[in-house]
Amino acid sequence: MLMALNKPFGVLCQFTTHDGRPTLADFVRQKDVYPAGRLDHDSEGLLLLTDDGGLAHRLTDPRHKQPKTYLVQVDGALSDEAVQALRRGVALNDGPTLPAQAERAGEPAWLWPRDPPVRFRKSIPTSWLTITLREGRNRQVRRMTAAVGFPTLRLIRVRIGDHALDGLMPGQTRTLLP
Structure with missing residues (x-):
């Protein structure tokens, strides 16, 4: 089985917690599935869950280089130089990244409001971009955008390989393979 979840902001990528924070168990009723990969609690979007260990391995192992695409809102007016740097790869404290596909984007009409909302500052604009990684x-993504001078405010994974959000709203699931 393979299912897609649009993981809401603030949800932990695990099924249990001892501190009362929301987890996958609050949204996924299917038993015996586990996340193939992770999204941080402050990230949103596509999370794949499966009961097939081999499939999970193919989806997450870096050797398979599954492309993952993110919609990213950053602090500031994104420069051409920053986009080019992301495309070349960025030096991080754990070594250089592979080149990424990076493009400016507008805020999409389909985007749901985030709770709590991203901070708004009148004097500093925000920008949107799509970025696709193969590692x-x-x-x-947060470390890369910060390294080029534009910290991430909102991060939404919209695609993993051939699988996309395709209209799933936060907290909704869809079965992809029975």
């Missing part, structure tokens, strides 16, 4: 380091 999966811890908090990589």
